[in-house]
Amino acid sequence: MKIAEQELTITSKVLGREVTCTLLMPEDGAVAEPLNLLLLNDGQELENLKLADTLENLYERNCLKPLLTVAIHAGEDRIQEYGIAGKPDFKKRGAKADLYTKFIKTELLPFIYEHTGIDDFETTAFAGFSLGGLSAMDIAWNNPELFNKVGAFSASFWWRGKDLAKGYTNDDRLMHSLIKNTTGKPELKFWLQTGTKDETADRNKNGIIDSIDDTIDIIKELLAKGYERPADIQYLEMLGGTHDTETWGKAMPKFLQWAFGK
Template sequence: MFPRKESYGQYSLFLQREVTFDVYQPANTRDTPHLLLLNDGQDLDGMGFPSMLEHLHNTSHPSLWVVAIHAGPQRLQEYGTARHMDYQGRGCKAGLYTRFILRELLPFLESRYHRQFPDKTFAGFSMGGLSALDIVWNHPKEFHKAGVFSGSLWWRSANDVPQQRRIMHRQVKEGRFHPDLRFFFEAGTEDEKEDRNVNGVIDAVDDTEELMELLEEKGYEKGKHIHYTLVKGGRHDVATWAGVMPEFLDWVVKA
């Protein structure tokens, strides 16, 4: 039965720990492969992910490889933005995690499976989504697509004037337009209860939509470069993300 799943434990010199990850290998290994990396890969079985992937392989794209990277015990330090910690000092190992991805994981996959992956997507949930977006944004020659499910886009350098201190927003504002990049955003209307600016819209939705506005100012277009799914009643949980996952997988292979 496909996809075939192989699990690994790779010791990372950068992170000084063993990293567990699962590789879902497609039946068709001859066509040009797409590679999808997913943070918080330990949650995929709870989503029914293998059956989603099998359906995708059978109906539209038989050559998608997926690598589900399990979060480690220092998730709050390894996920984040590589160049900036948040105002509480979280994310101090995000740069090391980025190096693990680029210098250890990707070379391992290419060596183990004897192939190059010209089309790469990185995605994640909550802080894992922030991490994936940060890595894609800062390495546009390596990755082409980012998937952000309920992303922790509130991540900020200081707690005064939060709207002006959001790190990912600043990176986009100060960054360059890369025409090959594509972005998938998901947010739920019940992701949280907070409403910093008291505008009747929860912060999770505000942060997501304001980041998309900055991307549009850079030249990215909704429908072409940006896909957005707002889930009414959607929560900050695996069940909500599972409901959007088939749509995301279809986007990965078609965007």
């Protein structure tokens, strides 16, 4: 089954910029409802992720439910728009994350509903890579009425409110604190990936890179909230996996089958 690609531009009043989105769907109108929806941060990386090929392969093997992917291209302000809404990091990065959330909710999703004529998707997932993974997690966590599932590939869970040199502790990690301090338990399921060569940084000198430590600690916070493994949380640690689209592209079929598998 061939994948049709369509590029659309949304003029965002909220972000004050044009936002390019690439829509991927099985062509020939071969899509029966119910349809599923995947929002993907860093949509400009589609080619490098080989996403269309992966989707075609999964459809050919009859592994995937009908899926519309909306890949949102990051703008020049990526480091400000991605992050945690209302809580910039210690370098004041992520200062527009609240606006990006508002864009997703008030401009992008209504646009998708109007464009497709569908206002109720069977499953709606939000996924991203690195800082885009943190962004997807934050937006889904705070809007569980809009999203069912999250995919966080090598997510920047190190994102912190305090500089390492200024009395940093693990409690300064913003996503971990957000999960811990949220009342109740959002109706969500989580798919998290790291690579053993994501980075070399090891803040606490325990021989485990921060990317893995921080992701494992996210899982611990989720478990403390009452989520269960493997029903609610899947974790993929890729041996030799690096912090790049090649590794994330290889992990993508596992995520897609977890989120939208037949």
